[in-house]
Amino acid sequence: MSNDENIYRQMLKAIVEHQLPPGARLPEDRLSEAFGVSRTGIRKVLHRLALEHFVVVEKNKGAQVNHPSEAEALEVLDSRILIEPQLTPALLQHWSSAQSQRFRTMALEEKRAEKDNQLADAIQLTARFHYELATLAGNQVLARFVEQLCYRSSLILAAYGTRGSVGCECGDHSQFLDILDQGNESEAETWMTHHLKHIKSSLILENKAEENIDFQQLFGR
Amino acid sequence: MSNDENIYRQMLKAIVEHQLPPGARLPEDRLSEAFGVSRTGIRKVLHRLALEHFVVVEKNKGAQVNHPSEAEALEVLDSRILIEPQLTPALLQHWSSAQSQRFRTMALEEKRAEKDNQLADAIQLTARFHYELATLAGNQVLARFVEQLCYRSSLILAAYGTRGSVGCECGDHSQFLDILDQGNESEAETWMTHHLKHIKSSLILENKAEENIDFQQLFGR
DNA sequence: TCTCTATTTAATGTATACAATGTATTGGTT
């Protein structure tokens, strides 16, 4: 793997695993000395992360971990609700006992990580479960987009999730695998829709940014 | 607009309008002298275009305009077929006579550009029609993705389109506006699906790249 | 003491220099 790619993955990992919280500043020189490369390489990674909405860079003001707006959070989840359930037909076409086995292992690992409070691992595994399903559906273009949406969801949960929750407590992922093993297409689609809507509705969106507080309503007569 | 953004748009424009054909090499020093900036700025734009799949950069070998594979071409169209028709409900919610007016103007311009053989303009307007519809549906995250897919479609048509076609000859875009004006949701969804499937099936996918030619089968006994 | 301004400080933006890599050309050998 190239050095850039390595740095990129380390930083993305730190962001989606909530090691670098939303809003954290990312000074180029500090990062360059941490990774042992010049600012040139860091800037490249930073700009890539910016294009993928994991960080925001303001001109002459540097980069920081993106703090998704409420609107962005809802739109990411809505996008997943629109796409992921629609992938189930193609998913079933590529389904096999070998795949079932693979995903069941993943679901168990995820459950264990959750139980052991291995937050970082649990987050990674939750996202991976979803985007590997998308990959199996066969369309790489869509799968890459879903992958991004899953990671963005991890970031969103860092900002708006209930404490400790990684987003998928509404029912086990292995439930979904049972449905796939039965080959029930419509039920699989329904399950996925409910699953994602549940995550969406679990977001806590009441923490207003200070710039939007309506003082007139708060204190006015 | 920032200088980077300006360069980015000019290059993207040149690519989607088929001024820079698929496979065209993009040497950094030639571009930097053309735009009057150093290689630093060019590299940033090149890498951005690469992440968006408009160019490919190979390590130590530089950048060239992406020549989409057949698989990529089909997947991009399939992605649009999965997403765009699904946007019609939200689209109708935001529909108004003012919007109708705006899109009809666009459709007319597009038709005129096609008739006058203004290939570049026609391509731009065709893509814009689709992604502005997606934008009106209200989900910015999805809309940006659809925008990218539309531009990638333009590039795909450069590689696999019938000569002179910009992809939407199967029926006027104004037809779709008629359906929206009537508020017929299911018909709008159907129309969009057929429209995109028609574009997909119009691609000419038989020109094998030379690296895949089976000489044994061609010349072998 | 507070505020406004000037200066300093620290960060990013951009260009350039050098190193590393890939490609083309030339010359020699079979």
Add this chain to the structure above:
DNA sequence: AACCAATACATTGTATACATTAAATAGAGA
């Protein structure tokens, strides 16, 4: 004449230096 090897050339990869901009601090005036 065709093929291989070695060298020369051209292009990209990376680091660094300088310019530019935003933020922080200190000082003067009210």
